[in-house]
Amino acid sequence: MSNHLSGNRSALAEAPAAPPATTLLRFATAGSVDDGKSTLVGRLLHDSKSVLTDQLEAVEHASRSRGADGPDLALLTDGLRAEREQGITIDVAYRYFATARRRFILADTPGHVQYTRNMVTGASTADLAVVLVDARNGVVEQTRRHAAIAGLLRIPHVVLAVNKMDLVDYAEPVFAATAEEFTAYAASLGVRDVTAIPISALAGDNVVEPSTRMDWYGGPTVLDHLETVDPAARTPDEGSRFPVQMVIRHGGERYYAGQLLTGRLRVGETVTVQPSGRTTTITSLDVLGQPADVVPAGSSLSVRLSDEIDIGRGDMLTAGPRPPRIVQEIEATVCHVADAPLTVGQRVLLKHTTRTVKAIVEDIPSRLTLDDLSPHPQPGRLVANDIGRVRVRTAEPLALDSYADSRRTGSFLLIDPADGATLAAAMAGDAFAPAIPAAAPEAERKRE
CATH class of the missing domain: 2.40.30.10 (Translation factors)
Incomplete structure (x- = not known):
């Protein structure tokens, strides 16, 4: 479990090399009402230059109409009119953006207890969860609830973003106490990888750019961590799983189309048809009209088999050491x-x-x-x-x-x-x- 509490800026030079630009990270944000979650997401989009000019102009106009002195970055994610009027997030807001290092899909989930189901929906496919806490309040009941959901959903990575550090004079002891309490509680729930980051979403400290007001902190910014964390961290290999979506008949042959969810498929490999238990061999793989010898997880493809077996939608081809x-x-x-x-x-x-x-x-x-x-x-x-x-x-x-x-x-x-x-x-x-x-x-x- 990682917990960046001290160090110096040179530590960032030792961070893992950035992944290829084609990699994708799915992450969700969670936090109590008024912890600044939507402001954090807005700051992340704004400071990473992921906001179009017309979007920013719309936010500035809406902010002025509400009497704000400057742009309210929370409005970049609170997209529903009812949410803007109430000043809270009531539904999952999905945003897609990219930097030079990685592509992202983020789900900004509601903070109120009555929207627990919305958070579960938004976080169910996440590789990482960002849990916000208000530095003035520390770990509260809703924080523990979000940690429990992250553990329940087995989200591989959790970032504890201790927000509003500007309101506690950027005090290291405040951050350290909150980080220690959260990581201990998360560990008791089976959450193994927690990275704690002190931030001010409103001022921009440690969101995209390193803070000049917290020189006692030597860890990554939020964006640094999102760009370098390994989204492929998983439990032991569960084998190959290929649910059949449809059967295609062409030229007297039958091809089974679908998406490979886990593992890899190879030409010549023996697979088992589930739930019947029959075995057969892959004779060809086709991805986007092109033949392939090996296909990785996440690919949509068609498979041709050596034997005539009763296979239809809902059956599954499996391979590997861990059968279902x-x-x-x-x-x-x-x-x-x-x-x-x-x-x-x-x-x-x-x-x-x-x-x-x-x-x-x-x-x-x-x-x-x-x-x-x-x-x-x-x-x-x-x-x-x-x-x-x-x-x-x-x-x-x-x-x-x-x-x-x-x-x-x-x-x-x-x-x-x-x-x-x-x-x-x-x-x-x-x-x-x-x-x-x-x-x-x-x-x-x-x-x-």
Whole structure:
């Protein structure tokens, strides 16, 4: 766990070399109301020259209409009229920008407890989370809640941005105490990589440019860290996972199209078709109309196989030393996002990658307290913004990884079969029940 509390500017010269400009970092921001989160994002965009002239002019005009002396950079992310009028962020605001070193997708998430589900949505795909605290208040209840969500979602990297240092006279002891308390608490939740940075988003200290008023701090600025952190830091190799999205028939051959979520695929490699368990060999790979011998994760491609096997949308090609488990009973942690409650016995649809199956909620063993992830047993139901444990049983087998092994193939959605609305976002645990052996031949099984 890294915690930059001291040192000198020469330490920056020893920072890892910047990654190629083609690399992408997804990150989310979180903080209590009025901690300056939107101002930080606005400062980051403004000082990194990622704001168009007309956008800045619009912000300046809106700022003047609100009686501000200068541009309110928070308005660069608080894009909804209701948010601007209330002075708070109520929805996830996504922004795309780039520097000479890296491309970024940022999600500015709400800080209020009633928008917990919005934060979970915005942070679910993040490689890094920036958690803001007000230097005057230190670690508060909402800070602990954001740390718990980061741990729950297994976000690889966390930046603790101790904001409003200008209001505490840039005092090192204030920063050090907050950083020490947060990193200790985050470690207890399983968050292993925390970098603490003292900043003033309003004045621009240590956001993009190093502060001249905190010479006691020798670590990176926020942008320095975002540009050099390794987004590929992951749990042990979960193997190759290729969910089939569609079957293409051409010239008497069948090609299976989709996106490779994890691992690599190679021509000549043996793969297993899940959940049937049949094995076959890759005879060709095609990316954007061009043949390829090896294809990395994140690529959209088509695959041709050596054997005629019953494969359709929702099946998955897998390879590698860590095969998924074929299951029908799943223990999972879910964030309930719908207004209507989730109840025991409720019939739902479960969507995992490209496969959708019928399922039933068999039990809701506990609801979690987001301050420390402690359980409240047998709540009976989950309501909007609740996070809890559930057990579901599916009508058909799934090829599932635990969320601890793979954020991509260890997550799924619970959907209302009546109207298709999303009910909950789920993270599979380590407790699985084996799938029930199929009673009918593979070719006769029903596809959703």
